[in-house]
Amino acid sequence: MARWTRRLYPWLLAVLFLAACGSRPPAFKGTVLNPPKTATDFTLTDQTGQPFTLNAQQGSVVLLYFGYTACPDVCPTTLGTWKQVAEQLGADAARVRFVFVTVDPERDTVEQLGRYLPLFSPDFVGLTGTPEALEPVYQAYAVYHQKVLRADSALGYLVDHTATTYVIDPTGTWRLLESYGTPAEDIVHDVQLLLK
Amino acid sequence: MKLQHGILLMVMLFLAACSTPTPTGPSITVQEPWSRPAVSGEMSGVGGIFMTLFNAGETADRLIAARSDVAATVELHETIMENDVMKMRPVPAIEIPAGGQVELKPGRYHIMLIGLKQELQPGDKIKVTLTFEQSGEMTIEAEVRAP
Numbered sequence: 001m002a003r004w005t006r007r008l009y010p011w012l013l014a015v016l017f018l019a020a021c022g023s024r025p026p027a028f029k030g031t032v033l034n035p036p037k038t039a040t041d042f043t044l045t046d047q048t049g050q051p052f053t054l055n056a057q058q059g060s061v062v063l064l065y066f067g068y069t070a071c072p073d074v075c076p077t078t079l080g081t082w083k084q085v086a087e088q089l090g091a092d093a094a095r096v097r098f099v100f101v102t103v104d105p106e107r108d109t110v111e112q113l114g115r116y117l118p119l120f121s122p123d124f125v126g127l128t129g130t131p132e133a134l135e136p137v138y139q140a141y142a143v144y145h146q147k148v149l150r151a152d153s154a155l156g157y158l159v160d161h162t163a164t165t166y167v168i169d170p171t172g173t174w175r176l177l178e179s180y181g182t183p184a185e186d187i188v189h190d191v192q193l194l195l196k
Numbered sequence: 197m198k199l200q201h202g203i204l205l206m207v208m209l210f211l212a213a214c215s216t217p218t219p220t221g222p223s224i225t226v227q228e229p230w231s232r233p234a235v236s237g238e239m240s241g242v243g244g245i246f247m248t249l250f251n252a253g254e255t256a257d258r259l260i261a262a263r264s265d266v267a268a269t270v271e272l273h274e275t276i277m278e279n280d281v282m283k284m285r286p287v288p289a290i291e292i293p294a295g296g297q298v299e300l301k302p303g304r305y306h307i308m309l310i311g312l313k314q315e316l317q318p319g320d321k322i323k324v325t326l327t328f329e330q331s332g333e334m335t336i337e338a339e340v341r342a343p
Binding site: 069070071072073074075076077079080083107112115116119120144148150152153154155158160161162163164179180181 | 232233234235237239240242243244268269271273275277280281282283284285286302303306308309310311343
């Protein structure tokens, strides 16, 4: 064997080793909570006026998002992504709850959520409540939300808010964060891992 | 020799004068305007319209207003994402650079419809009149796309 080939071997091995490391896919696409936390339970009112309790959803994966219906940009983008997630999951979608919690209870009444959510899917859940009922939920999931008064908008006020999707597994453990803009395929991948 | 140099200089000056005409004004075109489905309502009915604005001219222009029969108020808004926190703000104008483009897209700019007088259903076409600082008014049709 030529000397140059022999000299090349350690390098070749190193490259193969690195390639092997790089090709191992990470278990989850989203940000993993380490250690995972027990998802804080809450009961709020859904878009049909019925109480919705988080702990009653055990057995399903819960995708939790905080937004408001007067947000025409980021919130419908996320709900549109969820619609794709549900379609791509097929039969598995029956074991996933898609839950939209308002950060604008003043405008997002039961009736308003009841008109808004079906734009995306009849299966999505929209939750509202009194500010007193909602505040502990925002705190439990560290949801930033800030009402911003604007005299230069007919809306009167806008709401700055966290645009992250929170992922809770079928045992009621909060496992992952999916940041805004995460593709549907990545969320499907993570949900399927949690459903196994 | 001297005369030849003189002629050459004059020709060069002449050519230089020809190649620097006064800049043309802005020339705006709109590509793929679209909207999302939305519910109607005096306060609760809001929608966003998105598009790409091109400016083939040599002067910048600014989108300064928009109006539509489907909404009580139409505003120009910007979305800012900071550490996964969404902030939406009204802006007085959106600049379209000379020879450039600006995208009105989710996470960037949108035309905000407030107080929708009708539901926006997939397939609907909404007429919106855009007002540009230099180019004046232009009416476009945005198609409502399914989410």
